[in-house]
Amino acid sequence: MVFRYQMDTTFPDLRQYGGAEAFLRACKPRTVLDLFTGKWTGLVMGALLDGPRRFNELRRMLDGITQKMLSQTLRTLERDGVITRTVYPTIPPRVDYELTPLGRSAMGVLQAIGGWAGEHADEVIASRLAYDERAKEPVRSV
């Protein structure tokens, strides 16, 4: 994904990065992308919108996520600074997860994506159907 172009200005000169592959590797914004595209990240962050939640509470809310994926998702979100993890040294243990301000700001982007997708998903899906239909037809040489 390119982050440096503007709607009305120029495409980046990839040669000065040593090619597109190198550009993508060096593109810092891109390293942040899975915040929005991870399979569970959006759902997990969404589950934290109303306040802190505990591990099994999230598991119930997500209803179907495996422990591994929840754990993994939470860890990377914590590492990325969008949620905090608070351990209470009680017995049984209690761990709270909570969105940080950075995390809340990311929700805005999540919604921009969701908004566009919600508005245009049907268009895209229709386009796919039409494309696939065309592909079935015999090639017609006129």
Place this chain on the structure above:
Amino acid sequence: MVFRYQMDTTFPDLRQYGGAEAFLRACKPRTVLDLFTGKWTGLVMGALLDGPRRFNELRRMLDGITQKMLSQTLRTLERDGVITRTVYPTIPPRVDYELTPLGRSAMGVLQAIGGWAGEHADEVIASRLAYDERAKEPVRSV
């Protein structure tokens, strides 16, 4: 990714979909996500901002992309209705790719993502470094 929550309202009741996994599968907006997250989609769409381009022209602009990935990316973008493919029956063949209005509208989202990411990437990266540093420290029992 969740598309149905709002910043200030409720998390979707996943049980009525039959669990989170089923919800994600049924979530139409989600099927549209790779438009924004595919490795090359953003770069390719960005290369089309200034007008139609030919295949090898794109290949040069992308400088490093393999033919396969460019071809594949273009085909899925065409299938999704964000670009058009126009074949001129000349010799040698000439094929033009061009953004559709739908494609242009998608660029707005691409920029929302890029904008947030550009503003906050350093924060996220710093958070990761700090997290990884903490992980190296011995566990301290007080």
Place this chain on the structure above:
DNA sequence: CAGTATCCATCTTGATACTG
């Protein structure tokens, strides 16, 4: 309660070579 560890299936991407 709140996790880890292991193993496996699948999906994505890339390198390379060939074609109308």
Place this chain on the structure above:
DNA sequence: CAGTATCAAGATGGATACTG
């Protein structure tokens, strides 16, 4: 010029079982 075909490698996600 504008692609396709084939094969291999790596990343990703999940099922299952175990732990302090």
